[in-house]
Each structure stands twice: as structure tokens, then as C-alpha cells.
Amino acid sequence: MQEILERPTTKVAEVPVDKNKGKVKKVLIICSKGKLEDVYAALVMANGALMEGMQAKMFFTFFGLEAITKKNADHLHTATVGNPAFMPGMPTVVAGLPGFEAFASYMMKKEMDKLDIPHVTEFLQMIEAGGGEIYACKLAADMFHLKKEDFVDEVKEIITVGDMYALAEGEGTQIIFI
Amino acid sequence: METLTYNGTQIEVNTEGYLKDMNQWTPELARTMASQEGIDLTEKHFDVLNWLRTKQAEGTALSIRKIGNSGLVDIKQFYALFPGGPLKISSKIAGIPKPASCI
Numbered sequence: 001m002q003e004i005l006e007r008p009t010t011k012v013a014e015v016p017v018d019k020n021k022g023k024v025k026k027v028l029i030i031c032s033k034g035k036l037e038d039v040y041a042a043l044v045m046a047n048g049a050l051m052e053g054m055q056a057k058m059f060f061t062f063f064g065l066e067a068i069t070k071k072n073a074d075h076l077h078t079a080t081v082g083n084p085a086f087m088p089g090m091p092t093v094v095a096g097l098p099g100f101e102a103f104a105s106y107m108m109k110k111e112m113d114k115l116d117i118p119h120v121t122e123f124l125q126m127i128e129a130g131g132g133e134i135y136a137c138k139l140a141a142d143m144f145h146l147k148k149e150d151f152v153d154e155v156k157e158i159i160t161v162g163d164m165y166a167l168a169e170g171e172g173t174q175i176i177f178i
Numbered sequence: 179m180e181t182l183t184y185n186g187t188q189i190e191v192n193t194e195g196y197l198k199d200m201n202q203w204t205p206e207l208a209r210t211m212a213s214q215e216g217i218d219l220t221e222k223h224f225d226v227l228n229w230l231r232t233k234q235a236e237g238t239a240l241s242i243r244k245i246g247n248s249g250l251v252d253i254k255q256f257y258a259l260f261p262g263g264p265l266k267i268s269s270k271i272a273g274i275p276k277p278a279s280c281i
Contacts, residue, residue: 010278014193044280051242051279053263117281118243126243129253 025172026055028164033178034063036078036105040112042067042178043123050130057167058127059159061137064178065144068136068151073120077105121152128154135159135167184210196269196276200234203273211271215262219271223259225250227272234274240265241279 027049031042042058049056066072080086080095086104087095094100109119118126124134136151136158148158157163168175182189184207190198195211197203208227212219219227229248233240242265246253260267269277 012276012278047242048280050257051263051265053261053266116239116241116243122243126246126253129246130242130257 023172024049024054024174026057026168026170026174028057028059028168028173028175030059030061030164030175030177031064031067032060032062034066034072034076036076036108038178039064039067039076039120040117040123042176043120043127045176046127046132047123047130050127050132056127056130056132058132058134059137059164059167060135060155061140065136065140065146065151067120068124068134068155069146070150070152073124073152076120077101078108080104124152124154133167135164137161137164194270194276197273200231200273200275203231208271208273215260215267215271217260217267217271222251222255223271226256226259226268230268230272230274234272239279240269240274240277241281243281 027045029042029046031039033039042064046056046058060068067076078086078101080090080101081092083095117123128134133156134154136146136155138158138160141147141158148155151158180191180193180195182191182195187202189202189207192198205224208224209219212223217223226245229245229250230240233244238244242253242256245251245256245265251259256264256268260271265277265279269275
């Protein structure tokens, strides 16, 4: 019984190195959502790519822009309504009570702190320090009336969709859309 | 199981080249392993390697963020010291297992 209760250990698979396969050299991660879990997925993948020695570019658009604003980057929420995977069985009417979403987001952030997962602004700094580049979408920035100074310093530029595709140029690039 | 022969000593490594036993590590072995990665080890590199070994021995889960907070190097310097996958490469040279870290 004792054994079952123990914390599972993480194992690292030994990956055989095949020099002939086409390696992923660069990822372009497009983050179009502003929910805590979606933004973290984008950040973890971008940082993970850098850790593996790949290049990483990030393009934030639409609600994803929330994640790179000075005002809201560290105050993202997770959705408790319209999210069937969040506490299955929880009636929508309860999940929608005032303050419930804030509470759920607070609990989620607390769990993340335990795992040593940085806050969004620190994560963006880590990505920039690792050589990653962060961009904002011009169309969405215009729509939400956001200017360069509204974004965290790590945002390199506000660019068009065409410029975004130029970021993906080169052999071995993968585009990931969130 | 694969082995490296260094100075007449057989050193067991896994298929990715990580040492099976971190006690077989020597600074000279680190220099040899680093040169295979195209890195010429400086004192700063050794500061990081020794820090990694100490933390590994303490059972701490290693991450890029922890190295950034170590006070030895910031994250940018860490990437510059061990280009092309700093946590993996530095761990290999430090003779410790490949870190199971996503951050």
C-alpha cells in the first residue's frame, strides 16, 4: 500500500540518435488564446524548443495578446464555464458563480508554483534570454487598441501576418497553432 | 550499454552518452566530453558543472530556471556557455543523468 501512495518518479527515455532524419530546427508558435492553460502550453513549448537547441519564435494574436500585455500577463484566468474537463460533474451554474473562476485560477497557479513553473512575465523573460523572439499581431493589436508600450519589454515588434510567415522561413520549421 | 575509454579507464555511458555513474566523473573527462560538443571549458563552465553535480547529489530536480536563480550565471549566459541545448549538454558534461525537466 505504501508503495502505491508514493509519488511517481519521472523517467527519461533514452532516445536513439538518428543523424539522417530531418530534425526540427525551428518552431513558430502562434498563440491566439488568452486562457491560462493555452498560454502556458505555448510558453512551455517555446521554451522547451530552446532547451533542445532549436530556434523558437512566438506570435501572439487575438485574445493571446492578453498574455503579453504589461497589465494582464500575470493575471490570466482559466475558464471554468464551457470547459468540460474542468472538475467533471461540476454544474455549469456553480462554475459560473461570481468569483469561482478567480478562485479556480488561483488554485491552479498555486499548483504551478509548487512545480516551479514561472509566472507568465518571467517565462517570457526566460524565452527571450534563451534566444527566442516574441511578436504581437498588428491586426489584433489595432483591434484591441494596443500599442507597443502596452506590451511587456520582451515583445520585439508588432508585425503583420506576412511578416509572421517570414519568421517560419527555412528548412525544418514547424508551425504550431494554439 | 556503451563504454567510453578515458585514460585507460572504462566509463559506462548510456546510448545518448550520459554517464551511468556520476562518481566516475573527473574534470579531465569533462574537458574531453566538452571538446566533443565543441566547447572549451573555462572556470565559469566548471562553476556551473560543479553546481549541477552538487544539486544532483542533493536530489534536486534541475531546470533552466533554477540555474538562472543559482547566482552563478543568468539564463542568457547559460545558453552562451553551452550552446545548442544548455541543460542537456551541461548535464552530460557534468556526468549526471539527462534531466527530466520541461522548464
